Amino acid sequence: MSLAELICPAGTPAALRTAVDAGADAVYCGFQDATNARNFPGLNFTPEELAAAVAYAHARGTKVLLALNTYPPAGKVDLWRQAADIGARLGVDAFIVADMGVADYIARTHPQVRLHLSVQAAASSPEAIRYYCENFGVKRVVLPRILTIPEIRQIRTEIPCEIETFIFGNHGLMVEGRCSLTNYLTGQSTNMDGVCSPASDVEYRREADGSMSSQLAGFTIDCFGPEEKAGYPTICKGRYRTDHREDAYYAFEEPISLNLSRLLPELIDAGVHAFKIEGRQRSKSYVRGVVSAFRKAVDDIRAGRQADIADLVALTEGQKQTQGAFETKKWR
Amino acid sequence: MISVTEQASRTRLPGEGAVARLACAVVQPLLSRVVRRIAASHPSVFARLGAHQSTDFLIDPVELPFALHLRPDPRALVLRAVPRDRMPEAGAVIRGKFLLLLELIDSEEDGDAAFFSRDLEVSGDTEAVVRLRNALDDMDGSIAEETAAMFGRPGRAILARLRKSYAEART
Numbered sequence: 001m002s003l004a005e006l007i008c009p010a011g012t013p014a015a016l017r018t019a020v021d022a023g024a025d026a027v028y029c030g031f032q033d034a035t036n037a038r039n040f041p042g043l044n045f046t047p048e049e050l051a052a053a054v055a056y057a058h059a060r061g062t063k064v065l066l067a068l069n070t071y072p073p074a075g076k077v078d079l080w081r082q083a084a085d086i087g088a089r090l091g092v093d094a095f096i097v098a099d100m101g102v103a104d105y106i107a108r109t110h111p112q113v114r115l116h117l118s119v120q121a122a123a124s125s126p127e128a129i130r131y132y133c134e135n136f137g138v139k140r141v142v143l144p145r146i147l148t149i150p151e152i153r154q155i156r157t158e159i160p161c162e163i164e165t166f167i168f169g170n171h172g173l174m175v176e177g178r179c180s181l182t183n184y185l186t187g188q189s190t191n192m193d194g195v196c197s198p199a200s201d202v203e204y205r206r207e208a209d210g211s212m213s214s215q216l217a218g219f220t221i222d223c224f225g226p227e228e229k230a231g232y233p234t235i236c237k238g239r240y241r242t243d244h245r246e247d248a249y250y251a252f253e254e255p256i257s258l259n260l261s262r263l264l265p266e267l268i269d270a271g272v273h274a275f276k277i278e279g280r281q282r283s284k285s286y287v288r289g290v291v292s293a294f295r296k297a298v299d300d301i302r303a304g305r306q307a308d309i310a311d312l313v314a315l316t317e318g319q320k321q322t323q324g325a326f327e328t329k330k331w332r
Numbered sequence: 333m334i335s336v337t338e339q340a341s342r343t344r345l346p347g348e349g350a351v352a353r354l355a356c357a358v359v360q361p362l363l364s365r366v367v368r369r370i371a372a373s374h375p376s377v378f379a380r381l382g383a384h385q386s387t388d389f390l391i392d393p394v395e396l397p398f399a400l401h402l403r404p405d406p407r408a409l410v411l412r413a414v415p416r417d418r419m420p421e422a423g424a425v426i427r428g429k430f431l432l433l434l435e436l437i438d439s440e441e442d443g444d445a446a447f448f449s450r451d452l453e454v455s456g457d458t459e460a461v462v463r464l465r466n467a468l469d470d471m472d473g474s475i476a477e478e479t480a481a482m483f484g485r486p487g488r489a490i491l492a493r494l495r496k497s498y499a500e501a502r503t
Contacts, residue, residue, distance in 0.1 A: 199458045202459075281444075
């Protein structure tokens with residue numbers, strides 16, 4: 001039976017406390033290094049901060065999941081192993097991993113701690129998911145955001161572990177864990193350094209007419225008109241000129257956020273065990289608003305009431321939202 | 333480094349000449365008290381800034397007659413009001429309406445959402461801005477309320493009125 005756990009983001013200790021107080025069933029977070037996929041400046045936890053965070057969360061019945069969801073460069077696994085050792089010592093409730101070597105180390109060294117398979121592993125077929133379950137004892141898979149609800153329902157019948165799906169935040173349609181766009185322009189790897197569009201390479205330019213361009217490593221990736229809503233400065237959400245189009249267009253994705261608030265009952269019915277809110281890089285204000293809204297919605301559904309979902313569009317990227325592939329693969 | 337004066341002149345913001353300099357002189361003692369108090373009560377904020385403790389930030393509330401120059405170096409903390417025709421060269425600029433900036437500092441608003449809506453404008457060193465945002469977001473409590481409390485009941489009443497007008501303007 002689906003428990004519809006609410007898995008919430010925390011980029012700082014204050015955000016973690018905010019998520020716990022807002023009703024998170026579990027909070028996920030990472031260390032201040034390349035071991036997680038939100039290795040952003042000024043974000044994340046020191047081991048001392050994580051110890052205090054675990055104590056705060058556990059005292060209130062909330063779990064803490066540690067994201068170790070990047071890929072170590074070949075032969076340089078010590079940072080990931082040390083992070084796992086620290087996390088186990090501090091009593092985290094699960095590790096979220098993508099790399100098989102990291103999964104294998106944890107399965108052998110800390111078998112008492114649950115393993116969750118990160119979306120960064122891009123495991124979207126029963127065969128792939130079963131491989132991780134059988135070889136590393138993975139207890140839960142975070143599914144890529146490319147599947148319809150009927151597909152999720154079918155996968156649920158063919159795998160021996162729990163399913164977690166994103167319900168709000170980044171739309172994330174790239175083959176996750178495989179994207180090399182940032183690496184191509186900046187030399188830093190999203191998947192190994194944990195940083196997509198590193199802030200040190202991002203520049204915004206305001207033009208005299210009020211328009212704004214965003215640049216990554218000197219390349220212009222979008223230009224927003226004076227009144228136009230903006231998005232993150234990532235290559236996948238840039239607009240580009242090509243020979244076969246008259247105007248610049250979104251060649252990969254659009255700046256838009258996933259919001260599955262209206263699909264929660266169907267997801268629960270399909271057997272989804274946990275709902276993930278994206279956004280460790282976002283503020284306490286975002287965490288408070290989004291977690292509170294989904295806490296109320298999930299509680300309403302569990303109690304057999306019609307869920308009354310707060311309007312969250314102001315917090316979405318580009319101030320636009322979609323149900324993406326969960327509703328239909330023809331969403332665009 | 334970016335020329336902030338050049339940017340401001342393009343957007344025709346208020347805050348030049350004798351009136352602006354007088355406003356700066358009036359508000360400066362308050363700023364000095366506020367920044368000393370915040371630094372003393374939230375020392376952990378500096379760790380998240382890393383090397384950007386020595387970055388010069390220009391925080392520009394567009395409707396006020398001055399901007400704020402912040403250098404968050406715990407050994408030589410700077411927060412001063414500057415007229416727009418005398419703004420220093422800054423490593424990073426953060427620009428928006430005063431109450432939005434206040435709500436962002438207190439994490440009552442989300443910085444990314446304000447950026448998406450174009451209510452918030454940043455330029456210069458983006459990493460410095462991200463670090464400052466994350467450092468402030470990890471602070472417990474409310475800087476606005478701590479500042480208001482320094483002035484007793486009148487201070488709290490003014491803050492409440494400002495927040496009410498901000499909330500009304502958003503609806």
